[in-house]
Amino acid sequence: MRRVVKRMLPVIAAVLTLTGCASSMSGDVYSRDQARKVQRVEEGEIIAVREVMIEGTKSGAGAVAGGAVGGVLGSMLGGGKGQILGAVGGVIAGAGAGAVAEEAGTRQKGLEFTVKLASGEVIIIVQAADREYLVGEQVKVVRSPDGTARVTQ
Secondary structure, eight states: OHHHHHHHHHHHHHHHHHHTTOOOOOTTOOOTTTTTSOOEEEEEEEEEEEEEEEOOOOOSHHHHHHHHHHHHHHTTSSSTHHHHHHHHHHHHHHHHHHHHHHHHHHOEEEEEEEEEETTSOEEEEEEESOSOOOTTOEEEEEEOTTSOEEEEO
16 A cells, blocks of 8 residues: 555655646736736726636546556456456546546636726626726726736736
8 A cells, every 4th residue: 555655656646736827817817928018008987797606627647647647546446357457537527626626626706797897898707706896996997918808007
């Protein structure tokens, strides 16, 4: 049993590291690529706010890690051909479970803002629900050259 735990520790560490790399959807977090770049700011008014769910990452890291763990655990079943079949079954089941766990673990609540800009244009921006904004509130919409945008005060 100790050998199994020792084999699984690097896999578990890799999963935790890779799922920790999920990018933030917060209006307060800038990517490394956005730092020190000119961004266009437009003023506007929030005309609607709706709660939404932002899907989690699907990088494949969860499937790989789950498959590895499932393969190790499955290989402990039986002997000979049974051990091989257990390992193959474990890889398949573990990969599926790992992919589902990765997506669920990185899913987050978001807010969909409908903003009427001073120009009269109406836009929608979705970002993490980490700050409260109210209908009628005056906000700034920050647009990056890469096409991303955020609502801020």
